[in-house]
Amino acid sequence: MPTGKVKWFDADKGFGFVTGDNGEEVYLHSSALPSSVNALKSGTRLEYGIADGRRGKQALSVRLLSEAPSMVRATRKPAEEMGELVQDLVNMLDNTTSQLRNGHYPKPEQSKKIAALLRRVADDFDA
Structure with missing residues (x-):
């Protein structure tokens, strides 16, 4: 599974983007987050699956690897x-x-x- 960091995430809108370790940007919808997570800080490390959606690549089955630095x-x-x-x-x-x-x-x-x-x-x- 690919890994990357949250580029930005808007909890009110329910989506954001992840920048993969390979430099690829992937769309992140709040429905892909674990049930205990409803917001993410920029810089949080993630592991995720990728699916090709209508508008490009989307993150699926997201797992938090580390919190963003304080x-x-x-x-x-x-x-x-x-x-x-x-x-x-x-x-x-x-x-x-x-x-x-x-x-x-x-x-x-x-x-x-x-x-x-x-x-x-x-x-x-x-x-």
């Missing part, structure tokens, strides 16, 4: 920098805890900083 993982901060960021977050949350215990929510600008920092740390950890 862009977040490739661009996330080094662990040392993340350690400093997490320490800043802990200090900020510690100050906020005191305010909450006294019955006061943080000011809106402080709340926005906390939320942005939490999202940033979560994104880097989730890579």
